[in-house]
Amino acid sequence: MKLLKCEQEVHISFCADDTTATLYTSYPAWIRKMDKLVEKNPQSFQCIAQTAAGKTYAMPRNFVSIRTKERTVTLTEEQKAQATKRLHGTG
Template sequence: MKLSRYEQETIVSYNAGEQTATIYTRDKAVMRKLDTLVANFPDTYKLVKQDEVSKTYSFPKSFVSYRKPRAVSMEQREQARKKIGLINSKKSYMYVQKMTIK
């Protein structure tokens, strides 16, 4: 079943009286991430319910977090850009070397 972008919702719910949070989602990307967590950490993340378009997961409420936006200066941004450029150039050099050796 094809859902519109609007219908691909994700709802996180928890309350002060319980130690667990639940996530109901119809978004395939969120499902993939949570399915990976369920597979890697079965004692922590649980798949509670699923149907043809949605899944519901349960996990400790303490894993829900709120973060402030990251502030990156122009200098930090430029340093990161140069570092990534260097990494990418090394990867392409290694790829060319590998291809010429064969």
């Protein structure tokens, strides 16, 4: 089911005494991201429900975090060159 952008949501919920968080999403990018996490880490991430509009996932509550600012990375010229080599498969 294709949803309008304004209908694509992400909800994360947990209770103070729970060790598990629940994430519901109808946003395709988040569904892909969560499906990859389920595939790579099935012991930590599980898809627990699916509808035509979205999916619900369970994960450890301590995996949920909120950042206060964007992370910036400063690379030296040498690090940039190494990253370019890795990206192009020559390093």
